Amino acid sequence: MDKSWMSKNRMSDEYKAGVEAFMQFATQNLTNEELISCPCSACGNLTSKKVELVRLHLLSRGMDLTYTKWIWHGERFAPSGSMNYLDQMRNDDHNFLSEEPIDMVHAAYEENDNPGEFIKLLDDAEKGLYPGCVKYTKLSAIVKLYNLKAKHNWSDKSFTDLLSLLGDMLPAYNVLPSSLYEAKKTLGTLGMEYEKIHACPNDCVLYRKEYVDYSNCPTCGVARWKESKNTSLKKRVPEKVLWYFPPISRFQRMFRSKHIAKDLAWHADERVQDNYLRHPADSPSWRKVDLKWPEFGNEKRNLRLALSADGINPHKLMTSSYSCWPILLVTYNLPPWMCFKRKFIMLTMLIAGPKQPENDIDVYLAPLVDDLAHLWSVGVRTYDAYRDETFLLKAVLLWTINDLPAYGNLAGCKVKGYHACPICGEDTYEKRLKCSRKISFTGHRRFLRESHPYRRQKKAFDGTQEFNKAPKPASGADI
Structure with missing residues (x-):
């Protein structure tokens, strides 16, 4: 049946004719001639009322716009x-x-x-x-x-x-x-699967691909399995396990929902574009991807992602030395009020403790990097339930979200010592304090405008004037 009348003005003839057609459809499938479910915007099919009262509710309050399949009034759900x-x-x-x-x-x-x-x-x-x-x-x-x-x-x-x-x-x-x-x-049986990938206790390798059948680490020689006093046990227990939740199938499932599939194109269809920064789609990084890879940018359903990583202590105050690392993916195609809802922040990986992976985190990220590389270079065929079509889905990782120590691990950047600033690099102004034996960082006046009075003040700072220009962040090629 035609259901376009549901969103029309309630005073229009088209809406009134649609209400009469719905009432005729609902009453001809009745088993109880007295009461039917009321689908108005207030009742939402939660109560049953007399036929005339339901008609009055629809004319005065309007139809519940989310009620697109009239399953409470005799329509059968037909898969497509x-x-x-x-x-x-x-x-x-x-x-x-x-x-x-x-x-x-x-x-x-x-x-x-x-x-x-x-x-x-x-x-x-x-x-x-x-x-x-x-x-x-x-x-x-x-x-x-x-x-x-x-x-x-x-x-x-x-x-x-x-x-x-x-x-x-x-x-x-x-x-x-x-x-x-x-x-x-x-x-x-819903298919919310995960993979348990064994890892070397010293974070050398993951036992996957060419190492899947190894019993000892090919780098350090440490055993893969825990030693058990009960030799009769046939099931061996691994020393360390990585929990991996493959993201590709979950991205495909997002497009299987009509409402989510529509929201995944919000940045292109409904976003206000007025040069104000309200959403990551307004950022230079987003625009640079569109300009550098126009074929990727022309498909509005291609995903723009951010990766977030940090250590947590799941045992709270029971221990202070345990560090477990969740790896999360954030999807930025969605509206800003949906991006960071729990429902759309995707846990892709759980790196078990007790020690944090530090610079060896790249070993654990290998399965996720492989999937993201496949999404970028090849893509996967995905069904869009909102548009009722199949398309080639691709994705790009725009940036990572983390604190400074985790940034050092993920990006391989110095965040300690004399050159700890990722912006200044080798031009960092550092000074080791004799009494506390700690490194202090000065030179912040370089980032002020050239005519700022603070640049010429001596007593308020370290006894010198500042005339140098602010350093420029290193480019991707330099890094």
């Missing part, structure tokens, strides 16, 4: 593209209670080669939480509960106890899993 052949494999008695969990299943299926798992997951997305439930499906309930677990840092045991208690409270024949293990098995 390659998913159509699966209609014959599904039972016609399924209730399509929610569009969101079904969209999650379709996104996962693009990366899943097992049709059996897909059909089972689709059944979980369509099946009510208990007989007669019209608000939650098995999959949507598990996802919402698991989000609460992550948000409030619930322990695994407390989450299992909660699932067991909720199962007892719900009506009989409910399908809520009774333990965290069962919930993880259901969520695991």
